[in-house]
Amino acid sequence: MLIIPMTQLSSNPTHVWHGGCSCGVYNVGLFRYVITLFEEAKKSFRVAGRKNGCQTRSEKSNSKIKEPLLVQENQGQSQIQSNNGGLKMVLLSTFVAVCGSFEFGSCAGFSSPAQYGIMDELGLSYSQYSVFGPIFSIGAMIGAISSGWIADYIGRKGAMRIASMVCIAGWMTVYLSFGSVSLDSGRFLLGYGIGVLSYVVPVFIAEITPKNQRGTLATANQLFIVTGLFVAFVVGASVTWRTLALTGILPCMVLLLGLLFIPESPRWLARAGYEREFKAELQKLRGVEADISEEEAEIQEYIVTHKLLPKVGIMDLLDRQNIRPIIVGVGLMVFQQFGGYNGIVFYANQIFESAGVPPNLGSILYSSLQVIVTLLGASLIDRLGRRPLLMVNTVSACGLLLGCLLTGTSFFLKIEIVKQAHQLVPDLVPILAVTGIMVHIGFYSVGLGPIPWVIMSEIFPLHVKAIGGSVVTLANWFGAWAVSYTFNFLMNWSSHGTFFGYAFVCAAAVVFIIMEVPETKGSTLEEIQASMNG
Numbered sequence: 001m002l003i004i005p006m007t008q009l010s011s012n013p014t015h016v017w018h019g020g021c022s023c024g025v026y027n028v029g030l031f032r033y034v035i036t037l038f039e040e041a042k043k044s045f046r047v048a049g050r051k052n053g054c055q056t057r058s059e060k061s062n063s064k065i066k067e068p069l070l071v072q073e074n075q076g077q078s079q080i081q082s083n084n085g086g087l088k089m090v091l092l093s094t095f096v097a098v099c100g101s102f103e104f105g106s107c108a109g110f111s112s113p114a115q116y117g118i119m120d121e122l123g124l125s126y127s128q129y130s131v132f133g134p135i136f137s138i139g140a141m142i143g144a145i146s147s148g149w150i151a152d153y154i155g156r157k158g159a160m161r162i163a164s165m166v167c168i169a170g171w172m173t174v175y176l177s178f179g180s181v182s183l184d185s186g187r188f189l190l191g192y193g194i195g196v197l198s199y200v201v202p203v204f205i206a207e208i209t210p211k212n213q214r215g216t217l218a219t220a221n222q223l224f225i226v227t228g229l230f231v232a233f234v235v236g237a238s239v240t241w242r243t244l245a246l247t248g249i250l251p252c253m254v255l256l257l258g259l260l261f262i263p264e265s266p267r268w269l270a271r272a273g274y275e276r277e278f279k280a281e282l283q284k285l286r287g288v289e290a291d292i293s294e295e296e297a298e299i300q301e302y303i304v305t306h307k308l309l310p311k312v313g314i315m316d317l318l319d320r321q322n323i324r325p326i327i328v329g330v331g332l333m334v335f336q337q338f339g340g341y342n343g344i345v346f347y348a349n350q351i352f353e354s355a356g357v358p359p360n361l362g363s364i365l366y367s368s369l370q371v372i373v374t375l376l377g378a379s380l381i382d383r384l385g386r387r388p389l390l391m392v393n394t395v396s397a398c399g400l401l402l403g404c405l406l407t408g409t410s411f412f413l414k415i416e417i418v419k420q421a422h423q424l425v426p427d428l429v430p431i432l433a434v435t436g437i438m439v440h441i442g443f444y445s446v447g448l449g450p451i452p453w454v455i456m457s458e459i460f461p462l463h464v465k466a467i468g469g470s471v472v473t474l475a476n477w478f479g480a481w482a483v484s485y486t487f488n489f490l491m492n493w494s495s496h497g498t499f500f501g502y503a504f505v506c507a508a509a510v511v512f513i514i515m516e517v518p519e520t521k522g523s524t525l526e527e528i529q530a531s532m533n534g
Contacts, residue, residue, distance in 0.1 A: 001224075002479070018292050020026070020330075021209075021347060022297050022500065024330050027234045028059045031201075032275050034381070036532050040402075046506070051280065052171055054258075061155060072485040087287075089211070089262070089263070089284055089285050090208060090209055090213070090217070090285055091217075092258075092261070092262060093204075093205075093208055093262040093263065093285070094205055094208075094209070094220055095220075095258070096254075096255060096258030096259060096261070096262050097201050097204050097205055097221075097251075097255075097262075098201065098205075098220045098221055098223070098224040098324070099196070099224070099251045099255040099258065100160055100163065100164070100197035100200075100201045100251070100255055101201055101220070101221045101222070101223075101224035101225045101228070101252045102225070102228040102231075102251040103164070103167055103193075103194065103197065103228065103248065103251040103252055103255070104194050104197060104198060104224075104225045104228060104230040105224065105225040105226060105227060105228020105229035105230070105231070105232065106229075106231065106248045106251060107136065107167070107190045107194050107228075107234050107246070108136075108194075108225070108228075108229055108232075108249065108342075108345055108346070109228065109229040109230075109231075109232030109233055109345065109367070110232055110236070110241075110245070110316060111132060111133045111136070111347075111358070112232075112233065112236070112242060112345065112346060112347065112348045112349050112350075112363060113232065113235075113236025113237060113241075113244065113349065113363065114231055114236060114244055114245075115129060115347075115349060116327065116349075117241040118183070118241050120134070121241075122178070122179065122180065122183065126488065128180055129487060130485065130488050130489075131180075131184060132180075132183060132184055133188055133346040133347070133485075134169055134481050134484045134485035135184050135188050135191065135348055135478040136187050136188070136190060136191040136194075136479050136484075137185050137191060137342075137478075137481030137485075138188065138191060138481055139187070139188040139189065139190065139191020139192040139193075139194075139195060139348070140192065140195035140198065140477040140480065140481075141195060141474055141477040141478055141481065142190040142191075142192055142195065142376070143163070143191065143192040143193065143194065143195020143196045143197075143198075143477075144195040144196075144199060144473035144474040144476070145195075145470055145474055145478050146195075146196070146470075147159065147196040147198075147200060147464070147469070147470055147473060148196060148199065148466030148469050148470035149466060149470070150162065150200075151196075151199065151200045151203065151268075151466065152268075154493060155264050155265070155268055155269075155272070156200050156204040156207070156264065156265045156268055156487035157204075157259050157262070157264050157265075158452075159196055159199065159200040160196075160200055160201070160204070160255060160258060160259060161259055162196065163192075163193040163194070163196040163197045164193065164197075164252040164255045164256050165193075165202070165252075165256070166189055166192055166193035166196075167189070167190055167193035167197075167244075167248070167249075167252050168193065168249055168252045168253075168343050169189055169204070170186045170187070170188070170189030170190035170192075170193060171186065171190065171245050171246070171248045171249050171251075171252075172186070173185055173186030174186035174187060174190070174245045175242050175245040177247055184371065190248075190289070191417070191477075194533045195473065195477055198453075198473055198476070198477075199469050199470065201221055201472040202453045202454065202456065202457040203265075203457045203465065203469060204222045204265055205217055205221060205269045205333060205457070206218070206454070206457035206458060207265040207266070207268065207287055207457075208263070208265055210286070211524050214454075214458075218321035219374070219450045219451075221447045221450065221453055221454075222374050222450030223371070223375055223450070225449075226367065226370040226371050226445055227371050227376050227450070229345065229367050229370065229373050230364075230367040230368055230370065231247075232244065232248075233348075233360075233363045233364050233367045234249075234364055234367075235247055237360040237363075237364065241423065256347060263281035263284050263285060264265055264277070264281055265281075266278050266281045266282040266285065266299065267299055269281060269430045270299050270300065271301045271303055271306065274418040278299075279292075279296065282295065282299075295420045298524060303492065306463045309461075309463050311463075312463055312464050312467055313467075314467065314471075316464075317464070317467065317471065317481060322461075322464055322468065324516075324532050325460050325461075325532050326457040326466060326468060326471065326472075327516060327530075328455065328459060328516050328517060328518070328532075329452070329455070329456045329459060329460070329469075329471075329472035329475075330471065330472055330475045331512050331516060332448075332451075332452035332455065332456075332512075332517065333452055333456075333472055333473075333475045333476035333479060334475060334479055334503060335481050335506070335508070335509035335512060336448045336449070336452050336476065336479070337441075337476060337479025337482070337483055338479055338482075338483060338505045339400045339404070339444070339448065339502055339505050339506050339509070340400075340404060340484045340487075340498075340499065340502035341440075341441075341449070341483075342479075342480045342484045342487075343441065343483045343484060343486075343487035343490075344437060344441070346487065347484075347487055347488065347491075348362065348363045348366065348437075349362075349363055349435070350488075350491075351437065351491075352433070352434070352437075354411075354491070354495065355410055355411070355414070355433030356414075356430045356433075357428060357433060357434055357435075362434060362437070364432070365438065366437050366438055367441075368436075368446075369438055369441060369442050370441050370442070370444075370445045371445075372448045373441075373442045373443075373445040374445040374446065374449065376446060388526065392447035396513060397446075398445055399439075399446065399447070399506070400440055400444055400446065400501050400502075400503075400506040400509075401506040401507055401510075402436075402439050402440075402443075403436050403437065403438075403439035403440025403441070403443065403444075404436070404440060404443075404499045404502040404503035404506060405436070405499070405500070405527075406432050406433075406435055406436030406439060407432070407433055407436030407437055407440065407499045408436075408495075408496040408498070408499030408500040408502075408503065409432055409436070409495070410428075410429050410430070410431075410432035410433040410436060410497070411429075411433070411495035411499065412433065413428060413429050413496075413498070414429045414495075414497035423430055436499070448509070452476075455463075455517070455518075456469060456472050456473075457469075458528050459518070459528060459529065459532055460529065461529045479534065518531065518532065
């Protein structure tokens with residue numbers, strides 16, 4: 001069988017692997033290549049027909065045609081096999097890493113379906129249960145502070161391994177709880193493990209992935225978070241809260257097992273001085289026969305530059321060359337959290353019940369939409385770039401702003417219905433509430449949910465990545481704690497005022513994204529970080 005060389009089919013070899021619109025490029029190239037072969041064959045036969053006595057010359061001519069083709073066929077075959085092998089390893093490594101993201105979603109989604117079961121069985125009040133949700137974020141903040149140091153000291157895989165074991169201990173503590181102290185202790189351990197995973201998973205994926213696939217694969221982090229959230233809501237609707245806690249152990253076990261079969265981050269190995277392992281793992285990720293010399297040289301050059309730089313302390317983040325990545329990273333996380341997302345996730349059942357919607361139905365609907373929209377965002381992120389997808393969430397009357405306004409309006413109308421003795425249409429309240437939550441979650445999932453984590457993993461120089469990434473992750477979890485802790489109190493104060501306040505934050509996010517967020521599509525990590533200082 002003839003193996004068509006990739007270089008003959010398209011000027012961009014990546015078209016072969018992307019499907020969709022790329023298929024047209026592949027077919028056109030194949031058609032042109034076959035026509036070329038046919039024309040060459042016709043010329044050869046004409047020469048042979050006119051000059052019967054010139055067989056030797058004809059054979060030489062044929063050999064000149066065939067030999068390059070055979071060489072090209074062999075080269076094309078080895079390149080395809082090489083790319084296949086490297087792509088498979090990148091995909092396997094990404095899948096293993098995002099099991100930590102799935103665990104993130106399982107932990108975040110646990111509190112909503114388990115709320116009434118825990119309160120009834122353990123006799124907790126609303127104020128006591130309000131501690132159970134936010135203490136997860138406190139643990140995550142501490143995990144975030146230590147995440148960069150752990151990931152730098154024992155490697156990306158080592159950090160994921162420790163975080164998984166901590167999460168398993170947390171789930172077992174929750175499962176065996178018979179009081180608020182042990183319940184909160186288990187939730188705190190879960191938060192710590194997730195705080196580490198929330199930093200190391202996107203960084204690991206960004207460091208192992210080729211630049212033309214980094215955005216799409218990095219978005220798998222958010223996709224698996226929302227998938228874990230969806231599974232927690234679906235399973236939680238039909239099992240007890242203790243059984244739901246046991247299901248949270250499964251992704252940790254898959255992650256621990258999978259880490260035995262995937263390579264370490266080549267960039268971390270290079271920085272740690274493991275020269276031989278660095279080359280071997282990079283080759284494994286790009287394919288056995290792939291030419292890694294250019295990428296290897298880029299990484300090595302960057303590492304040499306990094307070693308010449310001074311050690312970075314917390315105050316060094318305020319220096320001119322580091323301040324913009326900090327502003328962009330922290331700013332995106334602030335707007336991501338203070339748009340109200342974690343309040344909705346932790347207390348979804350309570351929100352839907354307050355609006356007159358069956359709580360389990362509402363939670364399953366919005367979490368399933370979140371999976372679908374995040375999957376759509378993953379397919380678009382490297383085609384459109386990061387900034388356009390971020391803007392989708394906040395521009396004009398769309399996205400998070402619209403979702404918060406609709407939800408706030410639904411609660412406002414509920415108050416007015418009571419005041420005016422049902423003169424307004426009561427059926428409009430649950431419709432607006434469900435629509436607002438669905439719009440909010442949908443636009444969050446395609447932009448402000450995944451993209452800040454992708455950008456955070458790209459914008460910091462290697463010598464600043466540990467402390468800078470920890471600060472950004474800490475800001476994220478502080479925002480999650482603040483929103484989840486205050487949500488119940490704000491809802492009791494003014495349900496519609498709560499969501500109108502979130503709407504104001506979303507409007508401010510529009511200005512920030514336009515002014516500060518860079519485009520990182522199609523650039524190497526080194527190019528992105530250089531441009532941040534430009």
